[in-house]
Amino acid sequence: MAHVNANFLKLASGYLFPEVARRTRAWQQKNPSFKLLRLGIGNTTEAITPHICEAMHHKVDLLSDRRTYTGYGDEQGDQDLREALCDFYQREYGVRLSVSDFFISDGAKSDAANIQELFSPSSVVAITDPAYPVYVDSNVAGGKSGAYNGVGYDGLLYLPARKEMGFVPEPPKEHADLIYLCSPNNPTGSVATKEDLKAFVDYAIRHRAIIIFDAAYADYIREPRLPHSIYEIEGAERCAIEINSFSKNAGFTGIRLGWSIVPGSLETEDGEAGLLNRLWNRRQSTFFNGASNIAQAGGLAALSLKGRAECRMLVDYYLENARIIKEGLEKIGLVCYGGVNSPYVWAECPNQMRSWDFFDLLLERAHVVVTPGSGFGKEGEGYVRLSSYGHREDITEAVEAIKGAL
Numbered sequence: 001m002a003h004v005n006a007n008f009l010k011l012a013s014g015y016l017f018p019e020v021a022r023r024t025r026a027w028q029q030k031n032p033s034f035k036l037l038r039l040g041i042g043n044t045t046e047a048i049t050p051h052i053c054e055a056m057h058h059k060v061d062l063l064s065d066r067r068t069y070t071g072y073g074d075e076q077g078d079q080d081l082r083e084a085l086c087d088f089y090q091r092e093y094g095v096r097l098s099v100s101d102f103f104i105s106d107g108a109k110s111d112a113a114n115i116q117e118l119f120s121p122s123s124v125v126a127i128t129d130p131a132y133p134v135y136v137d138s139n140v141a142g143g144k145s146g147a148y149n150g151v152g153y154d155g156l157l158y159l160p161a162r163k164e165m166g167f168v169p170e171p172p173k174e175h176a177d178l179i180y181l182c183s184p185n186n187p188t189g190s191v192a193t194k195e196d197l198k199a200f201v202d203y204a205i206r207h208r209a210i211i212i213f214d215a216a217y218a219d220y221i222r223e224p225r226l227p228h229s230i231y232e233i234e235g236a237e238r239c240a241i242e243i244n245s246f247s248k249n250a251g252f253t254g255i256r257l258g259w260s261i262v263p264g265s266l267e268t269e270d271g272e273a274g275l276l277n278r279l280w281n282r283r284q285s286t287f288f289n290g291a292s293n294i295a296q297a298g299g300l301a302a303l304s305l306k307g308r309a310e311c312r313m314l315v316d317y318y319l320e321n322a323r324i325i326k327e328g329l330e331k332i333g334l335v336c337y338g339g340v341n342s343p344y345v346w347a348e349c350p351n352q353m354r355s356w357d358f359f360d361l362l363l364e365r366a367h368v369v370v371t372p373g374s375g376f377g378k379e380g381e382g383y384v385r386l387s388s389y390g391h392r393e394d395i396t397e398a399v400e401a402i403k404g405a406l
């Protein structure tokens with residue numbers, strides 16, 4: 001008889017976004033004539049830009065002719081895209097990496113979920129609280145935690161990111177083997193400074209730990225002093241893996257394209273530098289057959305000077321939405337964080353309300369859907385996340401509706 005993987009049963013505690021969808025659907029069924037305004041899920045809404053579209057159209061044309069058709073590419077990704085990414089890090093961040101450190105994927109979520117496979121199930125895993133849910137769930141499914149205890153999972157080390165710390169966590173006092181960080185942060189919108197990241201890099205080197213740095217929102221940073229990549233911190237190439245994608249800066253949420261950086265210089269307890277890079281290469285070549293060649297043509301165009309200028313305008317649009325949300329809510333006295341250098345506004349629930357209660361109130365009174373902070377971890381209780389992904393007119397309407405309802 002086949003037995004299921006018991007680690008997956010530990011996940012039964014439910015998932016945030018389906019519950020948001022369930023309550024939203026139930027409300028809409030009761031109130032079919034009302035328009036619902038969504039500031040919830042972080043899904044991009046604006047069109048792919050012309051230069052990037054043109055490159056993908058051209059790739060489709062090449063595929064339509066047997067003389068230029070191509071099938072499977074390299075599992076690690078197209079060489080020209082990996083080279084362009086490597087040049088991009090040097091050009092924009094002053095970071096020197098090797099082309100062989102880069103792996104192209106179908107998005108940062110897959111990489112964030114899969115990377116834990118490289119590490120022993122006995123690893124002590126530290127995850128910030130609140131956090132993007134996939135870091136916790138993948139480690140639970142991967143057997144690196146105990147059972148759900150009603151607040152969190154036994155065996156995981158939660159690093160609180162609280163208001164008094166500017167929502168940037170500190171390295172743990174205890175020993176950890178793996179540490180997940182995300183900056184600019186989803187859900188809090190906080191951005192780690194170089195000093196913040198240096199504390200983690202120093203910790204990781206001291207403990208021979210590995211940092212998994214999610215930089216999906218790096219392009220939202222507009223203040224030059226803030227680091228876009230963890231490799232801007234000296235020593236990070238010995239202790240950090242970085243993941244990123246074209247989802248939030250080029251609108252590739254539906255197209256699917258991301259990358260991971262697993263430097264050949266990473267060090268682990270088990271062995272010589274280069275082992276993690278080789279194992280990730282082995283993992284990707286075995287379990288993954290490469291990202292879509294059309295998407296990769298689009299990614300290459302996104303890294304060109306024209307593509308970068310277009311992506312900047314796209315990100316500017318969402319940043320302006322974030323500003324409108326933040327300023328609108330602050331006008332009615334809500335305390336808000338994030339929303340600059342980030343597409344997310346992290347708002348404190350008024351009158352000590354709990355996240356789901358404020359969610360219900362905004363749904364009932366303003367017909368606006370937000371994301372309850374408690375869904376991202378226990379430290380998110382008392383907050384909601386508002387996303388700037390939406391058409392300008394819908395964002396403005398939602399903000400006005402909240403202002404009118406509270």
Ligand SMILES: *Cc1c(COP(=O)(O)O)cnc(C)c1O
Binds near residue numbers: 106186214245247248
């Ligand atoms: C949206 C997002 C990603 C990107 O995921 P893709 O799979 O590349 O679309 C990664 N990390 C965080 C924290 C995100 O919010």
